[in-house]
Amino acid sequence: MRFFLNRxxxxxxxxxxxxxxxxxxxxxxxxxxxxxxxxxFQSEGAPLGPNALHALEQQFGVAHSSIWSQYWGxxxxxxxxxxxxxxxxxxxxxxxxxxxxxxxxxxxxxTATIISVLLGTFLGVYAAWHxxxxxxxxxxxxxxxxxxxxxxxxxxxxxxLFGFELHWFPQFHAFSTLPPGVAWWxxxxxxxxxxxxxxxxIVISAIGGWLVGMRNNMIQTxxxxxxxxxxxxGVRNRRLMIAYAARNAILPNLTGFAMxxxxxxxxxxxxxxxxxxxxxxxxxxxxxxxxxxxLMQGIFLIIALAVLLANFFVExxxxxxxxxxxxxx
Amino acid sequence: MRxxxxxxxxxxxxxxxxxxxxxxxxxxxxxxxxxxxxxVSLTLAQGEILGLVGESGSxxxxxxxxxxxxxxxxxxxxxxxxxxxxxxxYHLDPEVLRDFxxxxxxxxxxxxxxxxxxxxxxxxxxxxxxxxxDPNITDEKARQRMLELLDLVKIDARRARxxxxxxxxxxxxxxxxxxxxxxxxxxxxxxxxTTALDVVVQRSILNQVREIQAERKxxxxxxxxxxxxxxxxxxxxxxxxxxxxxxxxxxLGKSDAHHPYTEGLMRAIPELSEDxxxxxGIPGNPPDLLHLPTGCPFHPRCPVAFDRCRTEVPPMLQxxxxxxxxxxxxxxxxxxxxxxx
Numbered sequence: 001m002r003f004f005l006n007r008x009x010x011x012x013x014x015x016x017x018x019x020x021x022x023x024x025x026x027x028x029x030x031x032x033x034x035x036x037x038x039x040x041f042q043s044e045g046a047p048l049g050p051n052a053l054h055a056l057e058q059q060f061g062v063a064h065s066s067i068w069s070q071y072w073g074x075x076x077x078x079x080x081x082x083x084x085x086x087x088x089x090x091x092x093x094x095x096x097x098x099x100x101x102x103x104x105x106x107x108x109x110x111t112a113t114i115i116s117v118l119l120g121t122f123l124g125v126y127a128a129w130h131x132x133x134x135x136x137x138x139x140x141x142x143x144x145x146x147x148x149x150x151x152x153x154x155x156x157x158x159x160x161l162f163g164f165e166l167h168w169f170p171q172f173h174a175f176s177t178l179p180p181g182v183a184w185w186x187x188x189x190x191x192x193x194x195x196x197x198x199x200x201x202i203v204i205s206a207i208g209g210w211l212v213g214m215r216n217n218m219i220q221t222x223x224x225x226x227x228x229x230x231x232x233x234g235v236r237n238r239r240l241m242i243a244y245a246a247r248n249a250i251l252p253n254l255t256g257f258a259m260x261x262x263x264x265x266x267x268x269x270x271x272x273x274x275x276x277x278x279x280x281x282x283x284x285x286x287x288x289x290x291x292x293x294x295l296m297q298g299i300f301l302i303i304a305l306a307v308l309l310a311n312f313f314v315e316x317x318x319x320x321x322x323x324x325x326x327x328x329x
Numbered sequence: 330m331r332x333x334x335x336x337x338x339x340x341x342x343x344x345x346x347x348x349x350x351x352x353x354x355x356x357x358x359x360x361x362x363x364x365x366x367x368x369v370s371l372t373l374a375q376g377e378i379l380g381l382v383g384e385s386g387s388x389x390x391x392x393x394x395x396x397x398x399x400x401x402x403x404x405x406x407x408x409x410x411x412x413x414x415x416x417x418x419y420h421l422d423p424e425v426l427r428d429f430x431x432x433x434x435x436x437x438x439x440x441x442x443x444x445x446x447x448x449x450x451x452x453x454x455x456x457x458x459x460x461x462x463d464p465n466i467t468d469e470k471a472r473q474r475m476l477e478l479l480d481l482v483k484i485d486a487r488r489a490r491x492x493x494x495x496x497x498x499x500x501x502x503x504x505x506x507x508x509x510x511x512x513x514x515x516x517x518x519x520x521x522x523t524t525a526l527d528v529v530v531q532r533s534i535l536n537q538v539r540e541i542q543a544e545r546k547x548x549x550x551x552x553x554x555x556x557x558x559x560x561x562x563x564x565x566x567x568x569x570x571x572x573x574x575x576x577x578x579x580x581l582g583k584s585d586a587h588h589p590y591t592e593g594l595m596r597a598i599p600e601l602s603e604d605x606x607x608x609x610g611i612p613g614n615p616p617d618l619l620h621l622p623t624g625c626p627f628h629p630r631c632p633v634a635f636d637r638c639r640t641e642v643p644p645m646l647q648x649x650x651x652x653x654x655x656x657x658x659x660x661x662x663x664x665x666x667x668x669x670x
Contacts (some may be wrong), residue, residue, distance in 0.1 A: 132402075225438055225440050225443035225444050226444055226445055226447075228399060229438050229444040229445075229505075230446065230457070231399065232397055233508065233511075234427045234428060234430055234431050234458070234462055235457055235461045236461055243446070243449065243457075244446050247446075247448050248446070248447065321448065322447075322448060323448060323492040323494070324447060324494050
C-alpha cells in the first residue's frame with residue numbers, strides 16, 4: 001500500500017511537470033495561432049478587421065494577461081477537458097479531434113504492441129529453453145533480420161506486395177465506406193481487415209527485440225544457482241521454466257514494456273502515414289504541416305500522459321512480480 | 330584403490346550409502362578437454378562425515394555436481410561408476426532420477442545467497458520441493474513438514490512468508506539446509522556451505538549440521554577449502570589435488586605419514602598455541618588442467634619428488650591406516666619408516 005501511494009504521488013508530480021512544460025513551450029516560441037491565421041488571410045488578400053482579430057484572440061486564448069493568470073486558466077481549462085480549438089479542423093476543438101483519432105491508434109498500435117510483446121516474450125522463453133538447437137538459431141536469426149529493417153520500409157513492402165500486387169488486403173484507411181444500416185459485425189470485420197497490414201508491420205518490426213531480449217535474459221537466469229538448485233530438488237521442467245527462470249528473466253524487460261506501451265500513442269506515426277490510417281500519428285503530421293499549435297500541444301500532452309500512465313501501470317506490475325521492488329525506498 | 334562393492338553389478342542398498350569408483354570428468358574447452366576430476370574413488374560410510382579438501386579448481390565442486398548428476402553443459406563423465414544407496418545414478422531413467430534426487434541424496438549449495446529464487450518465499454521453496462515429489466500432498470501436511478524443518482534449523486515459523494532478500498546470509502543458509510533435509514536423505518553433499526558467512530555465523534551453522542547429523546545419522550560429504558574447519562568437523566578427510574584424491578586420512582596429526590601436499594597444507598595453518606608462529610606456503614602454482622604434469626600431478630611442487638614421480642601416477646597405498654597416493658611410501662617397501670622422519 002505504501003508502495004502504491006508512493007508511486008501514485010510520483011505519478012501526479014510527473015503529470016504536473018509535463019503539463020507545465022506543455023504550457024511553457026508554445027509560449028517560448030515566437031508567434032501565436034492568431035498571427036498565423038492573420039497571415040493566412042492576408043496572403044489571400046482579405047485582411048481581417050480589429051473586431052475579427054479580437055474574436056480570434058478570444059477563441060484561441062491568446063491573452064494579454066500575466067503569465068500566472070494564463071497558467072491558472074490553462075490548468076482550469078485542462079481540468080474541464082478543454083485543450084483549445086484546432087486550426088486545421090476549425091471549428092472542432094482539439095479534444096474532439098483527439099477523441100476521434102485516439103481509438104484508432106490505440107486499437108491498431110496498442111493491439112499490435114501487445115501481440116508483439118506477448119509473442120516475442122513467449123518465443124524468447126522457448127528459444128532460451130532450447131538454446132543451441134536449430135529452433136533457437138532459426139528464431140534468433142530471422143527476428144534479428146526483421147528487427148533490423150526500418151519499419152516504414154516493411155510497411156511499404158507489405159503495401160506493395162499484399163495490397164497493390166496481390167490485392168489481398170486494402171492499401172489505405174481504417175475502414176471502407178459501407179452502405180448505411182449494415183450489421184455491426186460486418187463493420188468490425190472490415191476494420192480488422194484494414195488493420196491486418198499496418199498491424200503486421202508493427203508486429204514484424206517489434207517482435208525481434210522482445211524475442212532476443214527475453215531469450216538473453218532467460219539464458220542468464222537459467223545459469224543462476226537457484227535454477228540449478230531447483231532442478232536438483234526435482235522441481236519439474238514446466239515450473240522451473242516459468243516460476244524460476246522466466247519469472248526472473250522478465251523483470252528487466254518490464255521497463256521496456258512501459259516505454260512501448262507509452263509510445264503506442266505517438267509511436268505509430270510512420271505506419272499511420274504509409275497506410276493513411278486516421279490515428280493520432282496522422283493528426284500530428286497534419287498539425288505540423290498546418291502549424292496547428294493547439295492540436296500539436298494537445299497531442300503532445302496525450303503522448304506524455306500515455307507514457308506516464310504506462311510507466312505507473314508497469315511499476316504496479318513490477319511491484320507485484322518482484323518482491324524486492326515492493327519493499328524498496 | 331578399487332572399492333570392491335562398486336564393481337559388483339547388483340544393487341546393494343545395505344552397502345555404503347555413497348560409492349565412487351574411478352570417476353573421471355572432463356570439460357570441453359576451446360583449447361581441448363580439461364580433466365577436472367581424475368580417477369576418483371571414494372566410499373562414504375553410513376553416518377560418516379567425510380571432509381573433502383582442496384584448493385580452488387581442484388575439482389571438489391565438480392565432483393559434487395557429478396554425484397548429483399547435475400553437470401553443466403560441456404562437462405561429461407569419462408568413466409567410472411557412482412552408486413548412491415546402491416543405485417547407479419547414470420543409468421537411471423530421467424524421471425526416476427528426478428524423483429530419487431533429494432529423496433536419496435540432496436545437496437547444500439556453495440552460494441546460499443543465490444540458491445533461493447528471489448521471487449519466491451521460504452514457504453514456496455519448501456512446498457515446491459514437496460510437491461515436485463508428491464503432487465497430491467495436502468496443504469496441511471506440507472505446512473506441517475515445513476514447520477518441522479524450520480524448527481530443525483532453528484528459524485522462526487513466521488519467516489515462512491519471507492522472501493530471500495528479507496533474510497540474512499546465515500538465515501538463507503539455514504533455509505537451504507532445511508530444504509536439503511525435506512526428505513531426510515541418507516546422503517547429503519555440502520559444497521562449501523559456510524564460505525560466504527562470517528566466522529560466528531559459520532560456527533553456529535556447523536554446530537547445527539553436527540546436531541542434525543547426530544540425530545538423523547545421514548552420511549555427509551563436506552566440501553571445503555578450509556582445512557582447519559574440515560579437520561574439526563569430519564571423521565575422515567580426503568585431500569584433492571588437480572582432480573585426484575591424493576590422500577584419505579582419519580588422523581591429521583603432524584607425526585602421521587601424509588602426502589607431501591597434505592603436509593604443505595598443514596604447514597600453512599598457524600598453530601595458535603605455539604609461541605612462535607611460522608607459516609609456510611607451498612611453492613609454485615596448481616597445475617593447468619589442460620596440461621597436467623605426467624606422473625604424479627604434484628611432482629613439480631613436491632619437495633621430495635624423485636624420478637618415478639615424473640613418469641608414473643602413484644597408486645593409493647595403505648600407510649599407517651591412511652590412504653596416501655605417493656611413491657615415497659613404496660620406495661623402500663617399508664611404510665613405517667616415514668613416520669619417524
